[in-house]
Amino acid sequence: MKKNISRALLALTIAGAGVLSAVQPTVALAAVPAQQKTQVPGYYRMQLGGFEVTALYDGYVNIDNKLLKGINGKDAKVLLDKMFLDSTNGVQTAVNAYLINTGTNLVLVDSGAAKCFGPTLGGIQNNIRAAGYTPEQIDTVLLTHLHADHSCGINEQGKMVFPNAVVYASKADADYWLSPEIAAKAPEEAKGLFQMAQDSVAPYQAANHFKVYSPGDTLIAGVEVVPTPGHTPGHASYLFSAKGQELLIWGDIVHSHSIQFAQPEIAMEFDTDSKRAIETRKKLFADVAKKKLWIGGAHLPFPGLGHVAIDGKGYRWVPVEYSPVMVAAGK
Amino acid sequence: MKKNISRALLALTIAGAGVLSAVQPTVALAAVPAQQKTQVPGYYRMQLGGFEVTALYDGYVNIDNKLLKGINGKDAKVLLDKMFLDSTNGVQTAVNAYLINTGTNLVLVDSGAAKCFGPTLGGIQNNIRAAGYTPEQIDTVLLTHLHADHSCGINEQGKMVFPNAVVYASKADADYWLSPEIAAKAPEEAKGLFQMAQDSVAPYQAANHFKVYSPGDTLIAGVEVVPTPGHTPGHASYLFSAKGQELLIWGDIVHSHSIQFAQPEIAMEFDTDSKRAIETRKKLFADVAKKKLWIGGAHLPFPGLGHVAIDGKGYRWVPVEYSPVMVAAGK
Numbered sequence: 001m002k003k004n005i006s007r008a009l010l011a012l013t014i015a016g017a018g019v020l021s022a023v024q025p026t027v028a029l030a031a032v033p034a035q036q037k038t039q040v041p042g043y044y045r046m047q048l049g050g051f052e053v054t055a056l057y058d059g060y061v062n063i064d065n066k067l068l069k070g071i072n073g074k075d076a077k078v079l080l081d082k083m084f085l086d087s088t089n090g091v092q093t094a095v096n097a098y099l100i101n102t103g104t105n106l107v108l109v110d111s112g113a114a115k116c117f118g119p120t121l122g123g124i125q126n127n128i129r130a131a132g133y134t135p136e137q138i139d140t141v142l143l144t145h146l147h148a149d150h151s152c153g154i155n156e157q158g159k160m161v162f163p164n165a166v167v168y169a170s171k172a173d174a175d176y177w178l179s180p181e182i183a184a185k186a187p188e189e190a191k192g193l194f195q196m197a198q199d200s201v202a203p204y205q206a207a208n209h210f211k212v213y214s215p216g217d218t219l220i221a222g223v224e225v226v227p228t229p230g231h232t233p234g235h236a237s238y239l240f241s242a243k244g245q246e247l248l249i250w251g252d253i254v255h256s257h258s259i260q261f262a263q264p265e266i267a268m269e270f271d272t273d274s275k276r277a278i279e280t281r282k283k284l285f286a287d288v289a290k291k292k293l294w295i296g297g298a299h300l301p302f303p304g305l306g307h308v309a310i311d312g313k314g315y316r317w318v319p320v321e322y323s324p325v326m327v328a329a330g331k
Numbered sequence: 332m333k334k335n336i337s338r339a340l341l342a343l344t345i346a347g348a349g350v351l352s353a354v355q356p357t358v359a360l361a362a363v364p365a366q367q368k369t370q371v372p373g374y375y376r377m378q379l380g381g382f383e384v385t386a387l388y389d390g391y392v393n394i395d396n397k398l399l400k401g402i403n404g405k406d407a408k409v410l411l412d413k414m415f416l417d418s419t420n421g422v423q424t425a426v427n428a429y430l431i432n433t434g435t436n437l438v439l440v441d442s443g444a445a446k447c448f449g450p451t452l453g454g455i456q457n458n459i460r461a462a463g464y465t466p467e468q469i470d471t472v473l474l475t476h477l478h479a480d481h482s483c484g485i486n487e488q489g490k491m492v493f494p495n496a497v498v499y500a501s502k503a504d505a506d507y508w509l510s511p512e513i514a515a516k517a518p519e520e521a522k523g524l525f526q527m528a529q530d531s532v533a534p535y536q537a538a539n540h541f542k543v544y545s546p547g548d549t550l551i552a553g554v555e556v557v558p559t560p561g562h563t564p565g566h567a568s569y570l571f572s573a574k575g576q577e578l579l580i581w582g583d584i585v586h587s588h589s590i591q592f593a594q595p596e597i598a599m600e601f602d603t604d605s606k607r608a609i610e611t612r613k614k615l616f617a618d619v620a621k622k623k624l625w626i627g628g629a630h631l632p633f634p635g636l637g638h639v640a641i642d643g644k645g646y647r648w649v650p651v652e653y654s655p656v657m658v659a660a661g662k
Contacts, residue, residue, distance in 0.1 A: 032432060032433070032434065032435060032436060032437045032468070032470065033432070033437060033464060033468050035383040035432045035434070036376070036383065036385075036432075036462060036463035036464070037376075037383065037656050037658060038376070038463060038656065039375075039376050039654075039655050039656050040371055040372055040374050040375055040376065040461075040462075041371055041372070042653070043371050044370075044371055045367070045368075045369070045370050045371065052366040052367065052368065054367075057653065059655075060654065060655070082640060082649075083649055084623065084637075084638040084640070084649055085652075092652065092654060094652070094653065101363060101364070101366045101367075102363070103363065103366070104363060105363060106363045106364060120655075130371075131367065131371075132367035132369060133364060133367070137363070137364050139363065292415065301652040301653060302652070302653035303653070306415075307415040309413060309415070318413075318414055318415055319650065321416075321423065321425070321632035321633070322373070322388065322425065322632060322633035322634070323370075323391065323423060324370050324390075324391070324451075325368050325369065325370050327368060
């Protein structure tokens, strides 16, 4: 209080020079408060028909341009400059997950990296709580694929983070990433990825909470599996439909929004099958642009919700605009 | 607790069908929690050199396309469709303000509409608190102009919301909006705007906390006034500079990002002088695109921070990407 009083007195003294007088350099009224340096919580909510969609921020990784295949550094920089992105230490790339309350199920799509990829990631649990839910309330976890930045978040020190959830993965991805035989034959630098996938799901397997699905299987009401293979053998997207509104959560269809929307033929080093990943990306871009689907992308700028628009020979990303939650709103 | 136990038991029963078995339709484990329907708080923070910038969301207004001058409804719809925006009930348009902690001053640029324009606006005070500050800590308020959605937020029931702040407006705007003579001659439907401007600043005038500046005046360290007239006679932008990084908070240079970046020659009904507003917009777009300045815009999609890029014959808006606060980061 003392501080405020002295600030007020000072303000009067300074302002005493008078209205409409020439402005004099302002003296600080008091020591300003410390910079807060905190960021707004990493969740963003929107209504999709009767479904409530909450985007969750896990954190970020810096991706080196050299991991992009089919483009040289100079051409990459031109596209990055167009988006005013600095790539000196790699391009800051978000890791997102999505929580959908369908009214019947509370569904988490992907789960972030937890501690698997260092300290800039692992925010999903905190952001689930910031968004008003608890991990125990989630009944369904849908994994787009079994890479560590999508699956590690379901596991904490060997225990289930979502003890009341059934975790789903595609059979093609489970057959690959959970196979001890394939892992044994993998290059040394890739062995860690297999181990992290196996560790992630282990407590759910032990509790019979892990389920593998095949193409055409129905998982839960309001969600359709859309196979989008290439990045991994069983990479899958999930189409949520509610009252005529549709959201496709597409996992890792795009790793670099500044480059791959303009040039869908650019691939990512981590693709299991780059050629197939490119085919899938091109087909999906054309399809979702035509259908004007809402998209949720794991590595698009948080919240990663928006639309894909045709732009010349390529495409462009149109992010959602921040808005209050419009419960009765249309598209 | 009871609920969680029954959920867990149910989960075991369902999952008991076995790992790797064909997926069966999942039964909801229990009644899901209610949809939260709350939105993340309306603030967003970024570091600009040694300055801390916090964007603040006041709310939104729906702007009818008919208020845009120089474009017909059909052409407007083409541009709105490109951004996947619905204009059935007008286009949802954000109202933003900015709080800058320079280390020497805590500066608010614009203050939102408070209760002047209805219940979808008036969030600035709450969002200042959500961002970790209090209105009493603010020592400087810079108004880009004296329209009600920028100035009403400084006043609550006739009292100063920022009792320890000096409020600054340009002389040209004060001479216009605070003139009883000009107000008396204004068309009936515009009289309210004059009244709201006068009411907003009245308690600051009474306390000698209101200052009017002229072109070339220095206000506080780290900020330069950039006259950007047209929308109002003394419309001003504020250029914040810190350690070689620059942010121009440009007020109402743009009301419709989907239309005016592509076609800067489209004006807004509320412009005092449309012709001059268009000249200012064209000149500023060219300038900030060339200089790659950070922009803060009062009616750009929240947080309204980003850059202007050249795009064919027009321009395009490139919004900032959500990121943790990078205290030591570069641009």
